[in-house]
Amino acid sequence: MSDRPKMMQRAAFGNALVELGEQNPRIVVLDADISSSLYTSQFAKRFPERHINFGVAEQNMVIGAAGLATTGLIPLACTYATFATMRACEQIRSFICYAKLNVKIVCSHGGLEVGWDGPTHQATEDVAIMRAMPNMTVVVPADAVGTSALIRQVVEHDGPVYFRMGRNPTPVIYDPGQEFKIGKALQLRDGEDVTLVAMGVMVSVALEAAELLARRGIQARLLDMHTIKPLDENALSAAAKDTPLIVTLEDHNIIGGLGAAVAEFVTANRPVPVLRIGVPDVFAESGDPLLLFNKYAMDAGSIAARVAAALKGVPYA
Amino acid sequence: MGHSMEYDPGLLATLHRQANQIRQESIRMIAAAGTGHPGGALSEADILAALYFSVLRIDPQNPHWPDRDRFILSKGHACAGLYAALALRGYFPIETLATFRRFGSILQGHPDMTKTPGVDMTTGPLGNGLGAGVGMALGARITGRKFRVFVLIGDGDAQEGCTWEASMLAGFQKLSNLVCIYDYNHSQVDGPTYEILSLDPVVEKWQAFNWAVRVIDGHDMPDILDALAWAVEHRDSPSLIVAKTIKGKGVSFMEDQAAWHGKAPNVEQAEQALKELMQEEQA
Numbered sequence: 001m002s003d004r005p006k007m008m009q010r011a012a013f014g015n016a017l018v019e020l021g022e023q024n025p026r027i028v029v030l031d032a033d034i035s036s037s038l039y040t041s042q043f044a045k046r047f048p049e050r051h052i053n054f055g056v057a058e059q060n061m062v063i064g065a066a067g068l069a070t071t072g073l074i075p076l077a078c079t080y081a082t083f084a085t086m087r088a089c090e091q092i093r094s095f096i097c098y099a100k101l102n103v104k105i106v107c108s109h110g111g112l113e114v115g116w117d118g119p120t121h122q123a124t125e126d127v128a129i130m131r132a133m134p135n136m137t138v139v140v141p142a143d144a145v146g147t148s149a150l151i152r153q154v155v156e157h158d159g160p161v162y163f164r165m166g167r168n169p170t171p172v173i174y175d176p177g178q179e180f181k182i183g184k185a186l187q188l189r190d191g192e193d194v195t196l197v198a199m200g201v202m203v204s205v206a207l208e209a210a211e212l213l214a215r216r217g218i219q220a221r222l223l224d225m226h227t228i229k230p231l232d233e234n235a236l237s238a239a240a241k242d243t244p245l246i247v248t249l250e251d252h253n254i255i256g257g258l259g260a261a262v263a264e265f266v267t268a269n270r271p272v273p274v275l276r277i278g279v280p281d282v283f284a285e286s287g288d289p290l291l292l293f294n295k296y297a298m299d300a301g302s303i304a305a306r307v308a309a310a311l312k313g314v315p316y317a
Numbered sequence: 318m319g320h321s322m323e324y325d326p327g328l329l330a331t332l333h334r335q336a337n338q339i340r341q342e343s344i345r346m347i348a349a350a351g352t353g354h355p356g357g358a359l360s361e362a363d364i365l366a367a368l369y370f371s372v373l374r375i376d377p378q379n380p381h382w383p384d385r386d387r388f389i390l391s392k393g394h395a396c397a398g399l400y401a402a403l404a405l406r407g408y409f410p411i412e413t414l415a416t417f418r419r420f421g422s423i424l425q426g427h428p429d430m431t432k433t434p435g436v437d438m439t440t441g442p443l444g445n446g447l448g449a450g451v452g453m454a455l456g457a458r459i460t461g462r463k464f465r466v467f468v469l470i471g472d473g474d475a476q477e478g479c480t481w482e483a484s485m486l487a488g489f490q491k492l493s494n495l496v497c498i499y500d501y502n503h504s505q506v507d508g509p510t511y512e513i514l515s516l517d518p519v520v521e522k523w524q525a526f527n528w529a530v531r532v533i534d535g536h537d538m539p540d541i542l543d544a545l546a547w548a549v550e551h552r553d554s555p556s557l558i559v560a561k562t563i564k565g566k567g568v569s570f571m572e573d574q575a576a577w578h579g580k581a582p583n584v585e586q587a588e589q590a591l592k593e594l595m596q597e598e599q600a
Contacts, residue, residue: 028459055485057482057485057486059448060483063445063448063452064455065452067438067450067453067454068452068453068455069452070430070452070453071453071457071459071460072456073456073460091445091479094442094445095438095439098439099438100431
């Protein structure tokens, strides 16, 4: 496991939100009874007049956000990924994306990384759903630094955004001064044998996998694809040109998410084999996320073995 | 019922004429398009006339004026009535109504705030207009603006759970700048509400959600004006006006007929409907 210090993305989000609230009086924060979990309670305490708790009513929170946005405010509707993207799916689609309203859907608890709460609370379809909506931008930061930097850009971006964070403390990858830009992937290492394209919490796992691959003499390029929509097509074109294999890594179903987005682009523009690593179209179960990642061969060791096998021409499994 | 205010006969005549025009234009639009929802457009016409020609503080030349009153047609399928009201009020030319539901038109099958001047909220999927109105009313509170928010809901909206989530929050937050008007025509696509899913008791339900409630005849103009005046003056809670209406009001063969929820009249039926409405206009 990584020996990097760990920090919760949610905590970084909560801290950034208070600073943003000081700077921008148009920001309003909406919660659905889990402000303590989303770390929005700090904002609520500091700016009570700009915080609204909708209670356990996610659809009402999201449609309410649409109404608030029409008055010139910038609402951040905050809850878990399953609730926002599935229970309030139509509100996001027909009243925020279709109406082009400036609402930010900010979620934690994306993916199997939720662990113990089980499949009802493990969002493994959210990115696919959000990505399929016209006018939506989808941002998935990899660590606390990325969360803090990207949420600032999300607030400044004019239009609907889906912002997805994990549940658990994750290794801090970036230095505090790292620059981020929505739509621009970050290259964390270079290599000519394979390109790993990772999203969210899988970026730090991919870093470990890349180190394991290097010990086997396989040099991997690693991209942090923190913006799933719009994709960084330049970075993907270069990867397809420079390396014979692209491997996508996501804590999400391999259907519809990062892997699908990358495969759609690559097949249409510069076909190279794409191995999609992620949740293999199943509902998982409760348990330690490390055990779940291991079960579905999403841990660093399994990833390194799968990449090495793929490079040797072993059929993808 | 006695009215708390005496209204200028000129105002009442204007509002009656505009309601009649909204009905006529709705029939023309839907017949020309060969598709649309006449029943609800006819039942809401008097309410729309009162709002657009007397109550709403709006400026058709400046549809995005930040301090304007907001109107949300939650029962978005009945948008023929809304488009007619907006055109008659001067948001766009009357001739535009002929493009209703056609390819390239600013008048979509259900309201689209990005295409139609004067439409404050995109609607159509039922049950969402009140929640959007709650957001606008909260936005007024946060930004310190004095505008009022009016939401028109129908029976279908009242059956959707989201309406009750919004109702609960509005009552709890005491959103006195929010007025909901319930076009209570007791008729939905599959038939009368009392056969499918009754909304009764309406008054008690909304009172239990901490709303002030008043029941009126939704086709009686002084009744409508009284209730709207009462609602905007009311403090400490949101207000609901239960407007008892008749689906298809003003066209004899459409009145109280669920079959006319989402069906366009053919040429003969449209001629008959317009004949009746023109007779009413002259009366």
